[in-house]
Amino acid sequence: MFGLVDGNNFYASCERVFQPKLIGKPVVVLSNNDGCAIARSQEAKDLGIRMGHPYFQLRETHPQVWVRSSNYPLYQDMMHRVTAIIRRYFPDQEIYSIDECFCDLRGYDLLQPQSLAIRLRAEILRCTGIPVCIGVARTKTLAKIANRLAKKKAPDGVWFLDSDESEASALSGTDIGDVWGIGRRYAARLTAMGICDALAFARLPADWVQKEMTIVGLRLWKELNGQPCIPMEYTRAAKKGIGTSRSFGTPQTELPVLQEALATYIALAAAKLRGQQSVCARIQGHAHTSGFIKSEDQVYITREIKLPTPTSNTGELIKIGAWILRKIFKPGYRYQKVGVQLGDIRPESQVQQALFDPLAERRGKRAKAMAALDQINQRHGRDTVRLAVTGREQQWTMKQQFRSSRYTTSWSDVIKVRAK
DNA sequence: TCTGGGGTCCTAGGACCC
DNA sequence: TCTGGGGTCCTAGGACCC
Numbered sequence: 001m002f003g004l005v006d007g008n009n010f011y012a013s014c015e016r017v018f019q020p021k022l023i024g025k026p027v028v029v030l031s032n033n034d035g036c037a038i039a040r041s042q043e044a045k046d047l048g049i050r051m052g053h054p055y056f057q058l059r060e061t062h063p064q065v066w067v068r069s070s071n072y073p074l075y076q077d078m079m080h081r082v083t084a085i086i087r088r089y090f091p092d093q094e095i096y097s098i099d100e101c102f103c104d105l106r107g108y109d110l111l112q113p114q115s116l117a118i119r120l121r122a123e124i125l126r127c128t129g130i131p132v133c134i135g136v137a138r139t140k141t142l143a144k145i146a147n148r149l150a151k152k153k154a155p156d157g158v159w160f161l162d163s164d165e166s167e168a169s170a171l172s173g174t175d176i177g178d179v180w181g182i183g184r185r186y187a188a189r190l191t192a193m194g195i196c197d198a199l200a201f202a203r204l205p206a207d208w209v210q211k212e213m214t215i216v217g218l219r220l221w222k223e224l225n226g227q228p229c230i231p232m233e234y235t236r237a238a239k240k241g242i243g244t245s246r247s248f249g250t251p252q253t254e255l256p257v258l259q260e261a262l263a264t265y266i267a268l269a270a271a272k273l274r275g276q277q278s279v280c281a282r283i284q285g286h287a288h289t290s291g292f293i294k295s296e297d298q299v300y301i302t303r304e305i306k307l308p309t310p311t312s313n314t315g316e317l318i319k320i321g322a323w324i325l326r327k328i329f330k331p332g333y334r335y336q337k338v339g340v341q342l343g344d345i346r347p348e349s350q351v352q353q354a355l356f357d358p359l360a361e362r363r364g365k366r367a368k369a370m371a372a373l374d375q376i377n378q379r380h381g382r383d384t385v386r387l388a389v390t391g392r393e394q395q396w397t398m399k400q401q402f403r404s405s406r407y408t409t410s411w412s413d414v415i416k417v418r419a420k
Numbered sequence: 421t422c423t424g425g426g427g428t429c430c431t432a433g434g435a436c437c438c
Numbered sequence: 439t440c441t442g443g444g445g446t447c448c449t450a451g452g453a454c455c456c
Binding site: 098181217 | 451
């Protein structure tokens, strides 16, 4: 059996842990740049606030809602605490996303798995303040469905699919579009054919599913029929691409500003690259205007460069990024966003140096400088040391008007308690 | 005025190799 | 009339996830 532990309204719940006044109130967490709703408390859902609901509309229609900017360091750290507790109960875990954790229960001789899950849930709530639900079933996809049912109708937050009858009734009660792996496109197609719930899908002929939905669809079909096809991933694989981009707080028109922002994102992406001991052989820069403003002319500019010698050096990558932007920049537009994509990623131990690499002799020294920079920033906080081209004032940074403190990851934000 | 950011996998088709 | 069989690499596009 597989278990899935999933935080309830996770971001909103994290905010509540340190701001108890938000308990019982409608809470909405906004996307980066305070653009739209990406998490809602139950009370906010009950008000009809949708995922992706634009904030500027919400402000008018629902002034009573408590709004927070997203605070990822806080959410990440809270999940870290949650998974540490889960590990004590079920050691074989896959941290699937910032608020979900799969557990492999195979090989454990659990006498009373149901009561164990209920205890786990209570302990997570007691130790972290985060409410979670737990679904358990024969495959990961079925565990996802079990988890949905736990959220919807289990008073104790735990749902087991452990018989043919319970599986069939769970599948027939799940809309096809709510199945993990069925997105908008497939949902529309299947619904048009009269395949409206997971049970109808699971009863389709396997060869039709493979033909129309590729091997991915077939795997999903097997999973729904109780045959595990999606393996547990106990360790995080190295990324094959690393992208960093942000919207500007206000639209920007000048090349130097765009370059400063791009340099900042490249520095972030390069640090991630070094963090997984990789280098990249491809860098792509892009910038675009807002697609939502119909009255203005829109542009999307992008270019990619292949590097003769793969690198993870921030300075080298920034230099290329600046060159790319200079080449593709079109004046006269109000740019909303710039970003970088690092591709063709490989282990730093497998670098093939170009024959006429002008930096050949300096590479070792530069790598040491980067290692020192990473070490300092790890120890003393992000951006303690950074490159001057990333800017001093950074007037373009995203809006975060309602951000809570980094209660658990920043010394200056730790809550102070005084005893008399 | 105002709408996020980060990923993965699969398939088909073209260019090229022997 | 009629033209093999086996590969690789790359890119674009389509689907999906949180």
